[in-house]
Amino acid sequence: MERKSDFSEWYSEILKRAEILDVRYPVKGAYVWFPHGYKLRNLIYGILRSLLDEEHEEVLFPLLIPEDELLKEKEHIKGFEEEVFWVTKGGSTELEVPLALRPTSETAIYPVFKVWIRSHRDLPLRIYQIVNTFRYETKHTRPLIRLREITSFKEAHTVHASRAEAEEQVKKAVTLYKEFFDRLAVPYLVTRRPEWDKFPGADYTLAFDTLLPDGRALQVATIHLLGESFARTFEIKFEDRDGSLKFVNQTCYGISERCVAAVISVHGDERGLVLPPEVAPVQVVVVPILYSRGRSGAEGGAEGGAEAEEVLQAGVGVVKELKEAGVRVLLDDSDERPGAKYFKWELKGVPLRVEVGPRDLRAKSCELVCRHDFSRTQVPLAEVVSEVKRALSEIQDQIHERAKTAFRGFSSVFLCEQERCGREVEERLGVSVLGEAVAENREGGERGAVAEGKSGESGEGGEREEGGREGKGGSEGKCVICARGGKRVYIARSY
Numbered sequence: 001m002e003r004k005s006d007f008s009e010w011y012s013e014i015l016k017r018a019e020i021l022d023v024r025y026p027v028k029g030a031y032v033w034f035p036h037g038y039k040l041r042n043l044i045y046g047i048l049r050s051l052l053d054e055e056h057e058e059v060l061f062p063l064l065i066p067e068d069e070l071l072k073e074k075e076h077i078k079g080f081e082e083e084v085f086w087v088t089k090g091g092s093t094e095l096e097v098p099l100a101l102r103p104t105s106e107t108a109i110y111p112v113f114k115v116w117i118r119s120h121r122d123l124p125l126r127i128y129q130i131v132n133t134f135r136y137e138t139k140h141t142r143p144l145i146r147l148r149e150i151t152s153f154k155e156a157h158t159v160h161a162s163r164a165e166a167e168e169q170v171k172k173a174v175t176l177y178k179e180f181f182d183r184l185a186v187p188y189l190v191t192r193r194p195e196w197d198k199f200p201g202a203d204y205t206l207a208f209d210t211l212l213p214d215g216r217a218l219q220v221a222t223i224h225l226l227g228e229s230f231a232r233t234f235e236i237k238f239e240d241r242d243g244s245l246k247f248v249n250q251t252c253y254g255i256s257e258r259c260v261a262a263v264i265s266v267h268g269d270e271r272g273l274v275l276p277p278e279v280a281p282v283q284v285v286v287v288p289i290l291y292s293r294g295r296s297g298a299e300g301g302a303e304g305g306a307e308a309e310e311v312l313q314a315g316v317g318v319v320k321e322l323k324e325a326g327v328r329v330l331l332d333d334s335d336e337r338p339g340a341k342y343f344k345w346e347l348k349g350v351p352l353r354v355e356v357g358p359r360d361l362r363a364k365s366c367e368l369v370c371r372h373d374f375s376r377t378q379v380p381l382a383e384v385v386s387e388v389k390r391a392l393s394e395i396q397d398q399i400h401e402r403a404k405t406a407f408r409g410f411s412s413v414f415l416c417e418q419e420r421c422g423r424e425v426e427e428r429l430g431v432s433v434l435g436e437a438v439a440e441n442r443e444g445g446e447r448g449a450v451a452e453g454k455s456g457e458s459g460e461g462g463e464r465e466e467g468g469r470e471g472k473g474g475s476e477g478k479c480v481i482c483a484r485g486g487k488r489v490y491i492a493r494s495y
């Protein structure tokens with residue numbers, strides 16, 4: 001399975017063969033999680049949940065939104081009206097008020113915020129939920145990437161007393177998402193989306209993009225400063241310390257199962273999945289090498305049988321020790337040949353394999369084989385727990401480093417703020433304008449395009465520059481289309 005030359009084919013094959021997702025469900029844009037895929041999904045979400053839990057509380061709002069609430073925020077509905085699935089009947093009875101399947105939950109949550117929030121003492125309010133959302137996507141649907149049923153929309157909504165506090169929250173959300181993607185070893189670029197591409201109803205939108213092996217950008221997270229717009233529509237006010245009534249300031253941010261797509265696509269190779277140990281459902285597979293098939297010694301004679309039993313017991317012992325040490329470990333003592341076992345677990349992305357054979361046993365050792373680079377190390381059986389733990393931590397770092405090296409960043413051009421110019425660049429080059437890199441980019445340590453430097457150093461708009469090389473050309477120059485003053489924006493073919 002060649003990953004680069006035909007990424008699309010590789011991606012479909014991997015979802016099927018590594019048992020992530022079954023795409024045979026008869027509803028467009030809706031898919032079935034296999035057990036292995038579901039475990040991976042839950043481990044990934046567990047990280048996000050634990051990060052969110054530090055400062056947010058989990059809630060659960062209904063799936064159905066009354067039409068009148070959904071239509072209230074004019075900008076918002078303009079952006080979503082073509083994407084909404086409607087429930088119009090209960091049995092054979094037409095509903096008086098049609099109900100929307102949430103495409104996102106602002107209009108479900110904010111009417112309730114109106115009654116929850118009374119005073120400055122109720123603020124800040126930070127909640128999140130992990131729910132399914134529905135979007136009638138008209139573009140080509142793709143498993144985990146463009147869904148009509150997003151099965152796990154991790155949406156956070158926060159409410160503040162002032163715009164400054166809401167902006168502070170946006171920064172915190174950037175830091176939180178950076179930590180999340182760092183732990184998935186997925187590199188990213190954070191940009192501020194152009195005005196014409198922000199979330200419907202937001203003041204501005206920041207987005208995380210990663211790069212898939214076919215050179216296309218995948219937007220994996222967005223953070224929106226909503227300001228007062230929804231507060232005015234839904235009349236969410238609070239009594240401030242001085243007794244005056246004020247509109248609240250809001251933010252929201254979310255991540256879908258695209259984060260799972262990113263982990264699969266960024267790290268995988270021609271043999272299958274390569275999973276960072278942090279999120280691998282099986283971190284270690286122990287394979288006893290039993291030369292006498294059948295373990296009872298049917299082929300190897302009595303002596304071979306006894307040796308095979310010892311090897312098996314050594315494997316069982318290693319599994320027990322690792323399990324006790326909190327490692328997600330599995331013993332493969334099936335009757336398959338070792339080669340077939342290696343193939344199977346490599347396909348599923350198990351980061352580390354422990355092989356124990358008769359020769360290893362005589363030397364009181366075993367062999368560790370890393371999935372991502374196939375390197376082998378002989379380690380004493382007595383030190384297997386510490387050696388495995390060390391290896392897993394090194395693998396996590398090496399996979400991250402490798403992904404950062406492969407992340408070439410994005411090209412950039414100078415553009416003014418007019419939508420007309422942006423659209424023209426998109427059309428002419430067949431790309432999306434991702435936007436200006438935001439200052440916070442630096443902290444994450446990603447190689448992504450960071451344009452620094454003084455304004456208009458080169459003065460030539462329109463040069464294409466690889467991201468990752470800082471400073472060259474500066475952050476301001478002439479718009480490639482109209483030659484007026486422009487800023488450096490990143491562009492990429494995108495999903």
Ligand code: 5CA
Nearest residue numbers: 104145146147155219220221222252253254256
């Ligand atoms: N309420 C806000 C924040 S939660 C919101 O809905 N933002 S969003 O529209 O930008 O969606 C959040 C993220 O979900 C996007 O950045 C994108 O990564 C992902 N996403 C959007 N549409 C789909 C889709 N159809 N399938 C899979 N993921 C999607």
